[in-house]
Amino acid sequence: MTQQSTHIATVKTTYTRAAFLLWALLSLSIFCFSNALHASSIKDLKSQQISEILFNIHAYYVDDLSLQKTPHYTYSNQQVEVLLEQLDPYSKYLNENDLNALFNNTNGQYTGVGIEVKNIDEHITIVDVVKNSPAKDVGILAGDIIVSVNNKSTQAQSLEHVAALIKDPSFNTVAISISRKGYQQPLNFAVKRSEINLESATSELLESGAGYLAIHNFSNHTLHEVALHVAALKNDYRTPLKGLVIDLRDNPGGTLQSAVAVSDLFLQSGTIVTTKGRYYDANQAYYAKRGDILKGAPIIVLINENSASAAEILAAALKDNKRATVVGNQSYGKGSVQSLIPLGDGNTALKLTTAKYFTPSGASIEGVGITPDVAIAQATLSQSNKAVIIKNKQNKNTPQLKSEILGDLQLVKAKQLLSMQ
Template sequence: MKNNNVIPAFKKAGYAFSLLLFTFTLVLNNAFASSVKNLKSQQIDEILFNIHAYYVDDLDLQNSHYVQYNNKQFERLYSKLDPYSKYLNEHELDALFDNTNGQYTGLGIEVKKVDTDIKIVNVVNNSPAKEAGILAGDIIVSVNQKTVNLLSVSEVATLIKENKFTTINLTVKRNESPEVLSFNVARTQIQLESVNSKVLESGIGYLAINSFSNHTLHEVALQIAAMQNNYDYPLLGLVIDLRDNPGGTLKSAIAVSDLFLESGTIVTTKGRYFDANQAFYAKRGDILKGVPIVVLINENSASAAEILAGALKDNNRAKVVGSQSFGKGSVQSLIPLGDGNTALKLTTAKYFTPSGESIDGVGIKPDVTINQTTLPQNNKAVIIKNEQVKNNQHQLVNSLADLQLVKAKQLLSMQ
């Protein structure tokens, strides 16, 4: 029997989605974008229909084909949606597809607003920014000679993304030097590394998952196989580092969780329409055959990362160490609009851990709480590098002050 509640299939760039659920925590401002203000009445009608049919909460829209919304009324309604629901224009939609495929076109920098400064907090490996010599900690002064200190992060991103030139000139301040440095950086397509690993001392594996893309399951399986082959013996334990992992796709989080579970519930989702209510279960087969696991999380571990941490914790498969996670417990569906070049990313469900808890706004509570300064993604490579030169545990603590990793290794050594 045909189910009329299923969200329409989405086909673009070789992808086919019938119920595509996203759990990205990429910060998307829910303020009225210019693209929303300029929508035509037919597009507004489509968006209203989908909100009425699929949005996780009943907003009492008084929506029918006989009610006409003007733009101001529509904008007021749009403002009631949660921060993860957003109309995506063609460029934003392409960027989202790139992210789910583990790639994006850009310079390879992550930035945040610190007081009035636009600060680079991470430089992606194998990116044009990395090759040009830009460093984490640099403060962006200007983009193509336009001063940015009065701009928001999204405005700076737009300035870089929508520039007609493929090469961008960045001037930055470094450390306390009064002089500025100038870099010409070309926008290119960057392949993101979602997983890296290393065998630590005593046969403990270290697996850093930086995001959940369409390739993460494959990368995790390859990295674990490589660690076991390089060690020549079965691993004695595994640390899964999910710190600063912003999430990714629900499908990827479920698949990676299933790798480590013999049975049990992975996650359940609940919403207003029929197909938003689902339960996902582990299939037989644990890739580590019961080897003990410790998961590291922090306040920036979100969404798909929280699904994995919650699944392993609630099924008593892993201990969780660190600080309480972000608390992004909602699921987004990608709904095509018009000719398929635009879409509505809409929150259609809340997800619940195997114990039945919603972590939305709360987060995953670690078994062992150790609060420490956020460990940036690029520092995870330092962990691996230090292990390669065979630093002992005390040297690792002194150089990285990574008490969470030290505690994880202590717990694994006791099992």
């Protein structure tokens, strides 16, 4: 079974140039973008912007390139194309729409329908529906298979093509036809895009007196959300938690600052992460301050092949400092840090890899990932499946087979390990 995943969203926001510059200087973002800074994205740029791109690559790119070997450089379009092909997949020119999307994601917001889809066995399958989203409101469910979008068939189409259909700006309301188990005919939904506030964390209380905390991404609000969830878990049980499962599976990352701050919640001391690059400010070390929110209660961290960047920073920080046991699959392996550099009037930017990060043990995970302490491979489950296992009961509104209920071997193992401590 092959799987690919994407969130369906379009975004819009506003910001001032001053705020943008401050964010660029203070925040090293580590979002997992898959498109490189290809030459096709700069064909319409003015020569001044191209000169800015070349200067910033010369000054700040993490690796030494041929461009950086001479102080005097004038590049033709063809030479620029050759240079850009040498950059890593995370360095990217951001036009105004791309930049808006990045800021909104960092702030936990986007405008869209609110579904996550994967290509599963050549079917575009909805694997998660965002809480308080238009898709949730009209009754779309995880497990639904998309048959058509705006009367265009999705059969044999790529994930990217279907995402483009759903994001087509010429349609304010998206017509989605789905196939659902138990129904002979497709179900049709009209879903109007709206602004969605994303929860970066959710939690449940385990029957054993331990807690379950799922962190879905690392935004500017994640530290606050995680702290509130842990406090609520403590209050629900009315005694200190006996342990905590931190689920980082399918977490694509987020901001470096957020990952460091959340790691610090659970550590009394030790290195969280270090970054190293060519220019002075890219070389940083982040250390934990005294104060463990769990007061030493055991932690199990769940990761899989889609846990990346900021999620890997948290997992490695807790693992290397002997604060948690990591369970699951080898993680994605994104060990680079990107900085936002404004171009021109600040409506566009260069997202450039300026440093590599290293775990407390001094290892780079780029292209390697984090190796779990307890390796258990499995397919990704929906949040509804996880909720069934967490509570050891079946939701009458989401009937599931016994094999599906027992399918989250990683979560079951995490609960078992906590019960032994």
